[in-house]
Amino acid sequence: QVQLVESGGDLVQPGGSLRLSCAASGSISRFIAWSWYRQGPGKQRELVATILKGGSTSYADSVKGRFTISRDNAKNTMYLQMNSLKPDDTAVYSCKAVSLGNAVWGQGTQVTVSS
16 A cells, blocks of 8 residues: 655745645556645645646646646655745645545645744
């Protein structure tokens, strides 16, 4: 069973940037979609961004133009580049990988945007 481990969460000031990583313990070749989710304090979990096996990407309206999802197959790692961060971006960010009939989640990494 492949495991996912997120890293890169931190405390950052509004307007700052962070890059989150989601590293897989094994080959990611069987996964057909990768996503980042987030859950802020008192909020429901929200889909932030998705990248498909073929490279297509999609984003929540709230992060379009600020966040970029990418994947490095050679490193078995997915990334979320977050720019122009806002206090509303404060959340636990988790990655998810989906294959046919199965989904794997990471444990999450905390992002706090505050001055």
